[in-house]
Amino acid sequence: MEITNPEVEKYMTTLLENRAVIYKEIEDYAEGINFPIIEPLVGILLNQYSRLIDAKRILELGSGFGYSALWFSEGMNEETEIICTDFKEENRKLALEFFRKARVRTRIDFRLGNAIEILDELEGEFDIIFNDVEKEDYPEVYIKAIPKLRKGGLLITDNTLWYGKVAQQEITDYQTKGSREYNKLAFEDSRVLSVILPLRDGLTVSMKL
Ligand SMILES: C[S@@+](CC[C@H](N)C(=O)[O-])C[C@H]1O[C@@H](n2cnc3c(N)ncnc32)[C@H](O)[C@@H]1O
Numbered sequence: 001m002e003i004t005n006p007e008v009e010k011y012m013t014t015l016l017e018n019r020a021v022i023y024k025e026i027e028d029y030a031e032g033i034n035f036p037i038i039e040p041l042v043g044i045l046l047n048q049y050s051r052l053i054d055a056k057r058i059l060e061l062g063s064g065f066g067y068s069a070l071w072f073s074e075g076m077n078e079e080t081e082i083i084c085t086d087f088k089e090e091n092r093k094l095a096l097e098f099f100r101k102a103r104v105r106t107r108i109d110f111r112l113g114n115a116i117e118i119l120d121e122l123e124g125e126f127d128i129i130f131n132d133v134e135k136e137d138y139p140e141v142y143i144k145a146i147p148k149l150r151k152g153g154l155l156i157t158d159n160t161l162w163y164g165k166v167a168q169q170e171i172t173d174y175q176t177k178g179s180r181e182y183n184k185l186a187f188e189d190s191r192v193l194s195v196i197l198p199l200r201d202g203l204t205v206s207m208k209l
Pocket of ligand 1: 036061069085091132133
């Protein structure tokens with residue numbers, strides 16, 4: 001099930017036609033190898049949020065080859081640090097190459113390994129934690145990420161409507177269960193104010209109070 005009507009989504013994406021060429025290059029590459037990226041509509045949202053709260057320290061869980069980090073970095077300078085994480089060295093290499101091409105000015109620290117273990121190890125607070133790992137790990141990410149946010153900071157998680165499957169109670173695969181459980185945690189927790197944005201595959205945005 002598409003969350004947004006495909007024609008409407010296409011229309012919205014055409015409004016971002018003047019985005020930098022590097023985004024299109026990565027989008028084409030991702031499409032060519034059938035790799036899931038956040039795509040422009042979510043990208044611009046991440047950029048808007050980071051500007052809104054003047055984010056200086058951003059942690060990404062599941063960075064792939066840097067498309068989402070590139071959106072976070074747009075308009076930012078060396079005062080902002082983005083910590084990227086991924087399992088795969090080839091993704092890291094590619095990301096660093098795309099960042100170089102895009103002349104990214106933010107500080108980038110790309111760490112290899114399990115993003116959840118890296119989250120555990122990192123000290124200090126974050127302005128934004130962006131979660132894009134496997135859905136079955138979402139509840140664990142939620143529990144570990146909220147204490148690491150500063151007051152007013154945001155935990156943003158992609159694909160939380162999971163093709164609408166979260167609303168179909170008869171669907172009980174581990175990915176759907178992970179997303180459903182994540183949303184339950186985010187909406188029952190009095191430490192945060194959460195909203196689900198039905199954009200693309202759905203994003204849950206939790207602001208720490
Ligand atoms: C959906 S892709 C996201 C790419 C990126 N956020 C973007 O939109 O450009 C998920 C990426 O997260 C990585 N990943 C998934 N679970 C992970 C984990 N637990 N630790 C580290 N990387 C993980 C995968 O290798 C993959 O590259």
